[in-house]
Amino acid sequence: MTSENNQHTGHPVTMRDVAEAAGVSIATVSLVINEKKNARIGDDARKRVREAIKELGYRPNALAKTLVSGSSKFIGLVADAIATTPFAGQIIHGAQDEAWRHGYVLLVANTDGNQDAEREAIAMMLEHKVRGILYSTWFHRAAEVPEALRETDFVLVDCFSPQNDAVAVVPDEVQGGRTATQLLIDNGHRRIAIINTTTPSPAHEGRLLGYRQALEAAGIAFDPELVLDAAPEQEGGYDAVDALLASHATAVFCHNDRVAMGLYDGLRRRGLSIPEDMAVVGFDNQEVIAAHLRPPLTTVALPHYELGVKGVRLLLGLDDHRDDELVTVECPPVLRASIGEREPAGTR
Amino acid sequence: MTSENNQHTGHPVTMRDVAEAAGVSIATVSLVINEKKNARIGDDARKRVREAIKELGYRPNALAKTLVSGSSKFIGLVADAIATTPFAGQIIHGAQDEAWRHGYVLLVANTDGNQDAEREAIAMMLEHKVRGILYSTWFHRAAEVPEALRETDFVLVDCFSPQNDAVAVVPDEVQGGRTATQLLIDNGHRRIAIINTTTPSPAHEGRLLGYRQALEAAGIAFDPELVLDAAPEQEGGYDAVDALLASHATAVFCHNDRVAMGLYDGLRRRGLSIPEDMAVVGFDNQEVIAAHLRPPLTTVALPHYELGVKGVRLLLGLDDHRDDELVTVECPPVLRASIGEREPAGTR
DNA sequence: ATGAAAGCGCTAACAC
DNA sequence: GTGTTAGCGCTTTCAT
Numbered sequence: 001m002t003s004e005n006n007q008h009t010g011h012p013v014t015m016r017d018v019a020e021a022a023g024v025s026i027a028t029v030s031l032v033i034n035e036k037k038n039a040r041i042g043d044d045a046r047k048r049v050r051e052a053i054k055e056l057g058y059r060p061n062a063l064a065k066t067l068v069s070g071s072s073k074f075i076g077l078v079a080d081a082i083a084t085t086p087f088a089g090q091i092i093h094g095a096q097d098e099a100w101r102h103g104y105v106l107l108v109a110n111t112d113g114n115q116d117a118e119r120e121a122i123a124m125m126l127e128h129k130v131r132g133i134l135y136s137t138w139f140h141r142a143a144e145v146p147e148a149l150r151e152t153d154f155v156l157v158d159c160f161s162p163q164n165d166a167v168a169v170v171p172d173e174v175q176g177g178r179t180a181t182q183l184l185i186d187n188g189h190r191r192i193a194i195i196n197t198t199t200p201s202p203a204h205e206g207r208l209l210g211y212r213q214a215l216e217a218a219g220i221a222f223d224p225e226l227v228l229d230a231a232p233e234q235e236g237g238y239d240a241v242d243a244l245l246a247s248h249a250t251a252v253f254c255h256n257d258r259v260a261m262g263l264y265d266g267l268r269r270r271g272l273s274i275p276e277d278m279a280v281v282g283f284d285n286q287e288v289i290a291a292h293l294r295p296p297l298t299t300v301a302l303p304h305y306e307l308g309v310k311g312v313r314l315l316l317g318l319d320d321h322r323d324d325e326l327v328t329v330e331c332p333p334v335l336r337a338s339i340g341e342r343e344p345a346g347t348r
Numbered sequence: 349m350t351s352e353n354n355q356h357t358g359h360p361v362t363m364r365d366v367a368e369a370a371g372v373s374i375a376t377v378s379l380v381i382n383e384k385k386n387a388r389i390g391d392d393a394r395k396r397v398r399e400a401i402k403e404l405g406y407r408p409n410a411l412a413k414t415l416v417s418g419s420s421k422f423i424g425l426v427a428d429a430i431a432t433t434p435f436a437g438q439i440i441h442g443a444q445d446e447a448w449r450h451g452y453v454l455l456v457a458n459t460d461g462n463q464d465a466e467r468e469a470i471a472m473m474l475e476h477k478v479r480g481i482l483y484s485t486w487f488h489r490a491a492e493v494p495e496a497l498r499e500t501d502f503v504l505v506d507c508f509s510p511q512n513d514a515v516a517v518v519p520d521e522v523q524g525g526r527t528a529t530q531l532l533i534d535n536g537h538r539r540i541a542i543i544n545t546t547t548p549s550p551a552h553e554g555r556l557l558g559y560r561q562a563l564e565a566a567g568i569a570f571d572p573e574l575v576l577d578a579a580p581e582q583e584g585g586y587d588a589v590d591a592l593l594a595s596h597a598t599a600v601f602c603h604n605d606r607v608a609m610g611l612y613d614g615l616r617r618r619g620l621s622i623p624e625d626m627a628v629v630g631f632d633n634q635e636v637i638a639a640h641l642r643p644p645l646t647t648v649a650l651p652h653y654e655l656g657v658k659g660v661r662l663l664l665g666l667d668d669h670r671d672d673e674l675v676t677v678e679c680p681p682v683l684r685a686s687i688g689e690r691e692p693a694g695t696r
Numbered sequence: 697a698t699g700a701a702a703g704c705g706c707t708a709a710c711a712c
Numbered sequence: 713g714t715g716t717t718a719g720c721g722c723t724t725t726c727a728t
Contacts, residue, residue, distance in 0.1 A: 012418075014705055025715045030707060040713060057499070062475040063411050063420065064705035068720045070360075072411065083441035083653070085636070086434050093431040096458050100465075105472055108456045110444050117448075124453055127410040151405070234640035258636065265642060268616065288433070288606065288636060292582035294613055305431070362721055373699045378723060390697060412721035416704045700727080711716070 013058045021052035033060060066129065075104045075312060076125035076133040078118065082110040086287070087304050088138045091157060094308025095134055102316060104131060122148040132315040134308075135159070140170055140202045157311040158304070160326055169310045169327040171302050173203050176331030177210020177253070180281045180300045183333055184251040185218045187340045189279060193226040193249035195240050195259055203255070207283065211253060230259055237262025241270065244278075251279035251339065257286045260297055260338075279339040283331075296336035303329045361406045369400035381408060414477065423452045423660060424473035424481040426466065430458040434635070435652050436486045439505060442656025443482055450664060452479060470496045480663040482656075483507070488518055488550045505659040506652070508674055517658045517675040519650055521551050524679030525558020525601070528629045528648045531681055532599040533566045535688045537627060541574040541597035543588050543607055551603070555631065559601060578607060585610025589618065592626075599627035599687065605634040608645055608686075627687040631679075644684035651677045 015033075019026040024045050032041055032049045041049075052058070066072040077095055082088045096106045107130060109121035125133055132153035137143055143159035145166050156168035184192050194211045197204045212222055228243050230236030237259035244252055244263070254260040260282035267278055274280055274295060282290055285301035306329045313319040314327060321327050363381075367374040372393050379387040380397045389397075400406070414420040425443055430436045444454045455478060457469035473481055480501035485491055491507035493514050504516035532540050542559045545552045560570055576591050578584030585607035592600055592611070602608040608630035615626055622628055622643060630638055633649035654677045661667040662675060669675050 012705090016705080026706080027708085027716075028714060031714090034707085042713060045714080059471070059474050059499070061415075061477060061705050062472075063414050063477055064720090065707075066411050066720090067409075067415055067705080067722090068707050070720070082444070083434060083437040086431060086437065089431040089434065089437040089440075092437075092440075092456065093458055096430070096456065100457075100468075105476070106456050108440065108444065108454050109448075110441055120448075123407070124410070126407050128453070129409060129411055151407070234642075238642070258640065262640070286636065288634065292606065292610070294582075294586070360721095364721080374722080375700080375724080376698060379698090382723085388697060393698080409721050412704090413723080414704090415706090415721080416723050418704070698728085700725105702723105702725085704722085706720085707718100709716100709718085712714085 013056045014061070015058075017056055018049065018052045018058050021056060022048040024049060072129045072131060073104050074107050074125070074128055074130040075099045075315065076107045076109070076122075076128075076130040077136065078109045078111055078121045078125070078133060079136050079138065080111050080113045081138040082108070084138055087302065088136070090304035091136050091138075091308040091311075094305035094310075095157075095312050096308070098309040098312040102312075102318075104312075104316075118146055119148065122146055126151055134311045134315060136307075136311070140173065142202075153315055155311050155314045157307050164324070167314055167321060167323075167327070169307055169314060169329060170202065171307065171331050172328040173206025173331070174210040174213070175328075176283065176300045176302075177207030178214045179210070179331065179333050180207070180253045180283060181211045181214035182218075183281050183298060183335075183339055184253060184279055185214060185220070187251070187279060189251035190220055191223075191226070191247075191249045191251070192220075193228060193244055193247050193252040195228045195230050195237065195244070195252060195254045195263070197232045197255050198229045198236075203283075207253075207255065230255070232256055233258045234262035234265070237264075238266040241266030245270070249278070252281075254280060254282045256284045257282040257290045257297060257299055258284075260299070261289050261293060264293055264297075274338050275340045281339055285334045290334070290336065293338070295338050298336045298338045299334050300331045301334050303331060361404045362409070363406070365404055366397065366400045366406050369404060370396040372397060420477045420479060421452050422455045422473070422476055422478040423447045423663065424455045424457070424470075424476075424478040425484065426457045426459055426469045426473070426481060427484050427486070428459050428461045429486040430456070432486055435650065436484070438652035439484050439486075439656040439659075442653035442658075443505075443660050444656070446657040446660040450660075450666075452660075452664075466494055467496065470494055474499055482659045482663060484655075484659070488521065490550075501663055503659050503662045505655050512672070515662055515669060515671075515675070517655055517662060517677060518550065519655065519679050520676040521554025521679070522558040522561070523676075524631065524648045524650075525555030526562045527558070527679065527681050528555070528601045528631060529559045529562035530566075531629050531646060531683075531687055532601060532627055533562060533568070535599070535627060537599035538568055539571075539574070539595075539597050539599070540568075541576060541592055541595050541600040543576045543578050543585065543592070543600060543602045543611070545580045545603050546577045546584075551631075555601075555603065578603070580604055581606045582610035582613070585612075586614040589614030593618070597626070600629075602628060602630050604632045605630040605637045605645060605647055606632075608647070609637050609641060612641055612645075622686050623688045629687055633682045638682070638684065641686070643686050646684045646686045647682050648679050649682050651679060 015026045015029050019029045032046050079088050111117040134157050136157035137159040142162045145161050160168035230240040282297045282299035285299045290297040290299050363374045363377050367377045380394050427436050459465040482505050484505035485507040490510045493509050508516035578588040630645045630647035633647045638645040638647050
């Protein structure tokens with residue numbers, strides 16, 4: 001019955017229908033629906049309206065509402081790679097949760113890094129009069145801001161404008177590197193290697209800087225011999241084993257969990273065990289890997305979910321920020337079992 | 349200049365503004381924008397309108413358009429877990445691409461499996477007059493269809509209604525199981541084990557059935573001793589090694605790539621190598637893992653992207669389907685290096 | 697070939 | 713307390 005007269009089957013139910021059914025004017029219906037404070041409606045009228053709504057299966061038309069009020073409840077999210085990793089998913093998730101909390105809905109578009117797709121996506125969002133746009137990338141990097149973005153409010157998520165002329169929120173790579181290294185230092189290690197990526201990037205530079213800061217704070221001299229490079233995936237970690245062993249490090253900070261996974265493999269083939277022969281800490285906290293290696297990998301998490309949340313908050317003006325600097329989100333440690341005894345048992 | 353007069357700064361530019369600037373009526377503007385066939389507009393008028401649009405930085409208001417036309421260009425996608433795995437991301441990606449192709453935009457909502465969130469999400473979509481809704485889950489399973497869904501067109505993606513009263517598209521688990529097993533058979537194996545999950549599910553039953561079908565087709569007797577159970581993750585695979593070895597299998601079909609990863613580990617600790625001592629094939633094609641194990645894992649892919657695409661196509665009525673059966677999408681093999689020589693070099 | 701005007705579903709003054 | 717009415721930005725007859 002209820003679903004007999006809705007927009008799916010037959011004629012869509014409008015406010016006018018409800019008004020007629022309830023024997024009141026459409027203004028009255030609007031008032032009770034929006035529960036306007038100072039508009040006092042008779043109890044019986046209110047009741048009749050409520051019943052009519054239920055009876056007819058009426059759903060307000062959000063689009064019409066938007067038209068008159070002038071501002072929509074959409075937030076656009078354009079991503080360069082929704083599916084490549086779980087990372088983009090987490091950004092979406094965070095953005096969606098926070099948007100939701102404030103009555104907004106996410107309009108999502110994937111661009112695959114394609115310029116045309118990007119232009120189209122942004123145009124479409126603009127035409128839908130979004131409240132603003134989140135422009136996100138799946139790994140932390142500099143990104144040219146598409147011109148059209150400037151037609152509305154926007155914030156960059158997990159990327160930043162090289163000209164530093166846009167609000168952006170990114171992970172705190174330096175602090176992350178510091179944290180990872182500190183974990184190792186706290187466990188008594190002094191000879192700590194770092195396996196970094198081969199290409200420059202905020203992660204590359206930031207984490208290395210953090211590593212150096214942590215060493216310095218602990219009074220450990222920086223030794224360039226302990227800085228290794230490797231392709232940022234399993235193969236790179238595997239291949240780095242020889243160099244790592246040659247460096248006589250007792251602990252290693254890997255650029256990411258995938259590298260750590262490859263390293264585990266290489267170490268094991270040489271009959272070495274973790275953390276006894278080598279303490280290792282990763283980065284990213286890529287669940288599928290880190291949580292299930294033997295032993296489970298202690299790592300530092302990339303806060304993608306929080307990046308999404310923060311992006312929305314900045315967009316809506318809920319959080320303040322200084323115009324001239326990047327907003328930064330902390331990379332928290334995730335303690336598991338790859339660096340030794342000082343680890344609390346089972347932390348996520 | 350262009351961006352001086354748009355909706356961001358100051359008064360939004362409307363069709364009326366364009367009309368005035370071009371010295372024509374708003375109807376004319378509408379006509380040139382929509383490139384109406386039979387409405388013949390003077391070349392100069394057309395040109396003036398085009399220029400005015402550019403000059404003012406005019407963007408059509410998609411919402412107003414929707415209001416009058418009655419049907420929106422939104423497709424809703426409600427997912428139970430956007431971020432848990434890359435899987436949901438792929439569904440979104442596929443859906444988004446296909447929707448885009450037909451001029452539709454994705455409205456995404458995450459529910460975390462929470463009933464209230466789900467209700468709210470659907471309500472919001474209904475209020476935005478979506479063309480229809482894709483209801484998706486991150487792993488293949490039966491799912492109760494929320495009542496509100498029936499107020500609009502919808503299709504279930506990666507899940508299905510237990511009452512079989514809804515259009516649904518799911519992966520072909522049986523064919524997937526057959527394919528995986530066949531890969532092993534083709535490589536000369538006769539004693540093939542299967543490590544299945546411990547809990548019932550379409551994947552559990554389907555893949556086992558496929559396994560049996562492949563054996564039967566090859567004239568290999570089914571041996572219950574070769575059916576092992578394990579938790580569907582690395583730990584399960586690792587722990588299954590003893591039983592696997594005891595079964596004297598020469599090859600094994602793992603329920604998923606994570607199980608295979610654990611198995612690799614366990615096998616290696618016993619000094620066994622892949623594929624020489626044991627051929628293994630996985631399932632899911634979880635990139636981070638499968639492509640980077642040593643040796644790279646041959647597996648069968650779960651077609652999440654295609655599921656998303658197909659969902660949109662069914663929703664829009666682009667593809668036909670029989671009302672009384674699930675629409676099924678093929679799980680293609682992904683050949684790498686874990687089952688032996690007969691594998692073509694480096695696929696995907 | 698182009699303009700006037702009605703109306704999509706709704707909100708918000710402003711009457712009564 | 714409740715109804716009337718004027719738009720919100722746009723499409724679409726129907727005139728001209």
